[in-house]
Amino acid sequence: MKKYTLAMLLCGVLANAGGFSPSIQSYIATLKSEAKQANSSFVDFNAKRGEQIFTSKHIGKKGDSISCTSCHGNNLTKNGQNATTNKIIKPLAPSVNKSRLTDTKEVQKWLRRNFKDVYNREGTALEKGDVLYYIQSK
């Protein structure tokens, strides 16, 4: 019994390696199994790849060149400004904005919308996981 609890605790610590909030941890686990299904050699998400996804420019939904940084800026600990409506967006970095990456429904909604705006398609499980690792590292 004790051993079992210890093992569970250890698993918890390992799964929390990225520092994600509990609700997002289970979303990350789902994305991992999806990524593994798509590619059996998948090991883990990667913040460096996530940075590339976040900062690179693409022809988006509107037909213009756009990146995630067009609205969120290059420094995720600072405010961004929506490129289409000019409204200020609070920082994405969980280190300075505690409400970020805490609500799975919210995160799924914005990833769906924002990938469509920037990539003109939905993100894959691999892309979503990578980009969440990148944001969480900020």
Added chain:
Amino acid sequence: MYKKIIIPLILISGVYADDDRWGNRGDVAPVKNAIYAKECGSCHFAYQPGLLPQRSWTKMMGNLENHFGSDASLDDATTKYLANYLKSNSAERGIEYKRSRKILQSIRPNETPLRITKTRYFVNKHNEIPKKMIVQKAVGSLANCAACHTTANKGSYSERAIKIPNYGMWEDD
């Protein structure tokens, strides 16, 4: 029994279709719904439902995936809930509010505008503003109501509360 009363009432309302006799309740009913404020206020100012007619909102809510070039899609339950909120608070439902009434009167029956900023009433009210005051970074476009109307979130668009970023209070002359 009821018909007798209602018909004269409708006739009277026709006669009093003039500004002040309606008993003005202000410019437009403020947003009091937290879900609307959150979901429709994340990308831009949460426009009051009383700024457009029912048919405009219904059309808009039917295609949130292609919302002015952006994806604003929501889950089905939230979409339905907000469509209903917009419908029951549209300009027609706020006819006692001056701006709702004026906007409504400026739209032809065969038109279904998706932009408040394209309605005749709105265009007439904003056609004297120099372009440089609009295109600057702090404003961007006329759709950014709250950038200039400091009390927009209360549903008040009074001329006395207009402050254009970097240009100061609006002086009408």
